[in-house]
Amino acid sequence: MISSKIPAGTLEAKWNDYKGHVKLVNPSNKRNLEIIIIGTGLAGASAAASLGELGYKVKAFCFQDSPRRAHSIAAQGGINAAKNYQNDGDSVFRLFYDTIKGGDYRAREANVHRLSEVSANIIDQCVAQGVPFAREYGGLLSNRSFGGTQVQRTFYAAGQTGQQLLIGAYQALERQVALGNVTMYTRHEMLEIVTIEGKARGIIARNLISGELERHFGHAVLLCSGGYGNVFYLSTNAMGCNVTAAWKAHKKGAYFGNPCFTQIHPTCIPVSGDHQSKLTLMSESLRNDGRIWVPKKQGDNRKPNEIPEDERDYYLERRYPAFGNLVPRDVASRAAKERCDAGYGVGSSRQAVYLDYADAIQRYGRGEANKRGLSNADADTITEMGKQVVKEKYGNLFDMYEKITGENPYVIPMRIYPAVHYTMGGLWVDYELMTTVPGLYALGEANFSDHGANRLGASALMQGLADGYFVIPYTIGNYLADEIRVKPISTDHPAFIEAENQALQRFQTLKNINGKQTVESFHKRLGKIMWDKCGM
Missing domain, CATH: 3.50.50.60 (FAD/NAD(P)-binding domain)
Structure with missing residues (x-):
């Protein structure tokens, strides 16, 4: 026991x-x-x-x-x-x-x-x-x-x-x-x-x-x-x-x-093809200011900025008003999967949701304008000041997203989808x-x-x-405290020799297989089984 x-x-x-x-x-x-x-x-x-x-x-x-x-x-x-x-x-x-x-x-x-x-x-x-x-x-x-x-x-x-x-x-x-x-x-x-x-x-x-x-x-x-x-x-x-x-x-x-x-993180850059060996995390801190949404219409092919506000479903804010977009990770991940499985996903794969910073940029921009005494600041000025505040907080994350996807997240909402992250x-x-x-x-x-x-x-x-x-x-x-009388044990001790021989034998077994498939191919197939059957 x-x-x-x-x-x-x-x-x-x-x-x-x-x-x-x-x-x-x-x-x-x-x-x-x-x-x-x-x-x-x-x-x-x-x-x-x-x-x-x-x-x-x-x-x-x-x-x-x-x-x-x-x-x-x-x-x-x-x-x-x-x-x-x-x-x-x-x-x-x-x-x-x-x-x-x-x-x-x-x-x-x-x-x-x-x-x-x-x-x-x-x-x-x-x-x-x-x-x-x-x-x-x-x-x-x-x-x-x-x-x-x-x-x-x-x-x-x-x-x-x-x-x-x-x-x-x-x-x-x-x-x-x-x-x-x-x-x-x-x-x-x-x-x-x-x-x-x-x-x-x-x-x-x-x-x-x-x-x-x-x-x-x-x-x-x-x-x-x-x-x-x-x-x-x-x-x-x-x-x-x-x-x-x-x-x-x-x-x-x-x-x-x-x-x-196993934790499946809700904010990752979606899979883009079979060539990938890992996925890229977009920090949870982005949910601090970003708003997550999908179109209210299934299979909506419009670009995100063409979808008016009243046709967007901010589903986390709707379902969990006490926490909004800052629900725990497992809740956010399951909700994203549910929306995509129901036909509301976005992007070419339909396996993504939007993480939008438009509201945060405007909110921060108005705050900056007030601090500077610019009571009559125009919309472009407010937007630019808001982008600067967001850049100070999340700039390296936005830059990373743009390098990977080729899209400017200050202008176009990010596309995110859950991925395995932590155990x-x-x-x-x-x-x-x-x-x-x-x-x-x-x-x-x-x-x-x-x-x-x-x-x-x-x-x-x-x-x-x-x-x-x-x-x-x-x-x-x-x-x-109970080991202070134990002197250093020689590495010629039989236990060390046995452990080393076990490692050598394992190496030799692997080298003698002479197979035609790579370790990577087995890993990839195992990973798909795990994701499909043991994922969300």
């Missing part, structure tokens, strides 16, 4: 009580303990930086040529935190409640409340690192809304929030590399997890430049390798996000939790983020604990940094 190790007491008291009673490792012992971290996105880089700063001997592995190329850079819209900067009723409990409700009440409440508690600390940490969050005129950090909330709690850096947060974590990581506390292994792939007497004690890695296999010992192993959305083939994930690390962990006995919970399911972990294999941890999207059946927008970055900066530094000590 597995135990989630949730502390006793009220939700509000669990994390503080845990921190007050958790086992500790003193600084001199930390220097003798080795930790392996797989993946250097937000969760991995922040964990490596934090644990290195604490004095542990850390080895960090990534298959890219730099941690800065982790897929965390693709996150666009923002990061949630319960700081209540807007004085609009937000609180730790409100963030907790929204996350639990948005996940269909299927997340572990103790983990989610802890996440909400530490969220404010994340913003302070990132500001101290120099992350250039957007600011209001007076210098205060700016906020905007995301789906599933009725407050403004999302902090952002234009449409590049993931990239800027990763640069901050990367700087902290590289400082520890320079100090000798972290050893960085770029262009390395984890092939096997080594277990000795039931505990994770290291990995077999492959140097992707030389092809050589390497053995690495660790008192604990942290998986920060992301989710499995690419099982659907077409997704917003990079092709390298192939979940092999979590799969290897599962083969070693780590259970999966909620693997069926709420993942490796099962307890309150301490440990999997069912002792000594093996899973952080960020690699685990299952915080989002239930649906993740709220801007909460992925929050979870990754919370796990790395503020959770694992406490919880891993509770395990390693």
